[in-house]
Structures are given as structure tokens and as C-alpha cells.
Amino acid sequence: MSEDQTEPPATEDDDSIGALFDELEELQAIVDDPTEREQVREAMRAAIEVQSDSTAVFGRVIWGFDRSDFAEALLGSLLFGIPMAVESGTVDAGQHIAQHPLYFAGTLAAAVGMVVGILYVADFQDVRVAKRVFGLVPRRLVGVTGTAFLTSVVLLTGWGVVEWSTDPQMAWVALCVCSVAFVPMAIGAALGDILPGS
Known part of the structure; x- marks a missing residue:
């Protein structure tokens, strides 16, 4: 261990x-x-x-949160995220929240809130905080949400769902599309991390 x-x-x-x-x-x-x-x-x-x-x-x-937890979170992200990458509704939703910055903030807040609920509130497992990033944020929360968001960006970029550009408007839409996919990927990452019990 x-x-x-x-x-x-x-x-x-x-x-x-x-x-x-x-x-x-x-x-x-x-x-x-x-x-x-x-x-x-x-x-x-x-x-x-x-x-x-x-x-x-x-x-x-x-x-704690180590590389086996990272691997479990990555697997959970992919299981929940691959359908988002092939579904055209992800792009439509991303374009919609790109026009409403408050919806973008709400989307991210909802995703993080659901991860907190799964990890620390729902009581699937007895999750303890071993270390905090900057003395504030539990490392497991950072690891799970960071894994999900990075997986979202890499998967959607690699499969051509989003195009990153020097044009700020196109980059903003790409970020919003990735944020839409991040929501279920974050849920998958949290469940993948804690359900095996590690």
C-alpha cells in the first residue's frame, strides 16, 4: 500500500x-x-x-490519493466521458453556456459540488482527508476533478470535437464544451475512485 x-x-x-x-x-x-x-x-x-x-x-x-486512485479516476472519467465525446448535444450545450458565462460557472460549480457530495457526503465510503493542497482543498478532490477535467480536454481535443485556436472566442467555446463533458466525467471519476474501495 x-x-x-x-x-x-x-x-x-x-x-x-x-x-x-x-x-x-x-x-x-x-x-x-x-x-x-x-x-x-x-x-x-x-x-x-x-x-x-x-x-x-x-x-x-x-x-490519501495516489497513482492507483488516479488510475481509477481516469477509468471512471473515460467510462462516463466517451459517450459525451460522440454525442453532438455536448457541443450544443457547450455553445449555449459559452453565451451565458454564469451558466459556465454554474456548470463547474455543480460538477465540483457533485464530486464533494459523492466523496464526502453520500457516505459510500469513509473518506478521510490525509493532505490538503495549499492547506485548504483536499488532495483527493483536486485529484478527482483535475483528472476528469484533463481527460475531458484531451479526449475531446484528440477526437476533434473541439478545436483550440488563438481566436479567444473559439477557445472560449472549446473550454465550455469541455466543461459540459467534465460534469459526467467528474461523477465517473469520483465513483471510479471510491467504489473499488481504495
């Missing part, structure tokens, strides 16, 4: 593992010494490894 990600399998002691993680996270927050903080992280990993023999998918504590 990666250094910053561990997961307990589903057992009758799931509540105990969750409570243990809560207590260890509280301890990590009050410990001042970096060495002691690392010891708390080691205790978290050790607690997870105690029950690593089960192959259950649900009921795990998901902690």
Missing part, C-alpha cells in the same frame, strides 16, 4: 476502526512535533493493516 493511503476492509468492527481513526486524527491535530505526527500516521497505517485480509469493497476508510 502507498505511504499516504490505507484502508480497512468491511468487518463487524468498522465502527471501531472509524472511531479509532477519529481519535488518531484528533491526536495528530494537537501534536506539535513532526516526528510524533509521523508516529500517529504510522499508528493509523498499523490499525488498517490489522484487518487487511478481507476483500470487502465497502465500509473501508479511504485515506
